[in-house]
């Protein structure tokens with residue numbers, strides 16, 4: 357494919373999304389798409405894209421899925437893509453939400469022929485230095501979780517309250533959904549294409565951050581092989597977290613819906 361600017365009309369008309377992408381193919385390496393959902397991440401996004409590109413992973417593409425951030429995150433990505441041809445921007449202008457953005461991003465990655473999809477936050481809580489380890493591990497399984505709770509991992513998130521919430525949520529989800537992985541709420545993950553193709557994105561319940569659980573649950577019960585690699589999770593470097601009480605309540609309800617749907 358050419359390295360020029362392309363508008364992907366099918367996604368645009370289906371979801372009122374503006375798509376900017378530049379694509380170079382590389383037949384010798386699997387195509388890797390690192391998907392980063394963003395909302396008001398202008399202090400982080402350019403540095404993050406630079407850090408990912410500094411890894412020099414062959415045939416790695418970055419996809420930023422931005423929900424029309426008021427701080428103009430998407431403009432920075434658009435600008436960066438002019439000089440970095442493996443950068444894609446999905447600029448969504450309606451139906452804001454971390455979950456809906458994730459679904460749109462996964463579909464975009466599939467439509468662009470990604471073989472491997474990495475998903476991570478924009479805020480450096482998921483450090484790009486772990487990407488090579490995720491990619492190495494995916495060679496022997498279908499899903500890799502960057503895990504705070506396996507040997508060598510750590511949760512250095514904002515203090516006691518946030519860590520306690522994570523602890524309770526994690527154990528509750530493990531019990532309700534019956535998933536035996538250690539870090540089921542980690543949003544730093546790597547998937548083989550076939551996983552994303554087969555988890556039923558069109559039937560997803562999640563609109564918000566709880567999508568992380570839905571993706572894992574569906575992957576788990578499809579029988580895909582899941583591995584966890586240790587990560588040290590840091591508090592976000594810049595900007596504000598979007599995870600509030602409402603998101604937690606939505607997450608809790610969604611987990612029960614998933615459970616009841618699959619009884």
Ligand SMILES: Nc1nc2c(ncn2[C@@H]2O[C@H](COP(=O)(O)OP(=O)(O)O)[C@@H](O)[C@H]2O)c(=O)[nH]1
Pocket residue numbers: 392393394395396397421422423452453454457476477478479481565592596597598599
């Ligand atoms: N596209 C999009 N991204 C979002 C939205 N809400 C949060 N994000 C991004 O999703 C990631 C996780 O959100 P964050 O606020 O860090 O949640 P936390 O890690 O649970 O505190 C970050 O990269 C955010 O910028 C949203 O509504 N739309």
Ligand SMILES: [Mg+2]
Pocket residue numbers: 477479481592597
């Ligand atoms: Mg975060």
